[in-house]
Amino acid sequence: SQQGEEDPQALSIQEGENATMNCSYKTSINNLQWYRQNSGRGLVHLILIRSNEREKHSGRLRVTLDTSKKSSSLLITASRAADTASYFCATDGFNDMRFGAGTRLTVKP
C-alpha cells in the first residue's frame, strides 16, 4: 500500500511565488525524501530529512518534518517556470521506500 500522501494533488502559481506541498505518512520512518519528476523523465532526488531533524534547507527548498503528526512539507521559494514538475515524497521505513501520489506543480511565467 502507498505510504506517503501528498496534497494538494495539483498546484498552479505564478513565477516568483512560493509553492508549498505537504506529505503525510502512516508508519514510523527513518527518513523522508522529496523527489521531482519532470514530464517523461526520471526522478530527481531533491532533499532528505532524517527522522530526528525538524527542518532542512537546500537552495530554494525548505523541508520540514513533524514526526508527531507524521507529516512533512516542501516549500519552494521564488518559483521558476523550470520548477514545473511532479513532486513526490517517499518514506524510507527499514530501507523500503514507498511513494505518495505526488503534487503536480505548474509555475506560469
Add this chain to the structure above:
Amino acid sequence: EAGVTQFPSHSVIEKGQTVTLRCDPISGHDNLYWYRRVMGKEIKFLLHFVKESKQDESGMPNNRFLAERTGGTYSTLKVQPAELEDSGVYFCASSMNTEAFFGQGTRLTVV
C-alpha cells in the same frame, strides 16, 4: 561514478508480446528497487532486491511480471505477455543505505 542506468529508454510493443527491461545499479549498492508510474498516476512500488534475493515483491501486479537480479548486480524485469494496462514508466533505483538513486526510467507503451 556512473549512476543507475536503465535500458531501453523507450519501448513500444504490441499487446501479447514480451519485453525485458534492464537496470544497472550503482556498483556496490546492495539494494535495488523497481517502481512504475502508470498513466501519470502515483509511483507504485513493485519489488525490492537485496543483492540477488527478493526482499519484498508485494507490489508485483501479477504473474506476468518476472524480476531477476543475476549475481546481485544488474536486474531485469520481464513482462510476458504484455497488456495495454502495463503501459507506463518503469523506474529502477539503487541504494547503499538511506538515499536512493534513480535511473531515468523506461517508458513502456503497449499498443
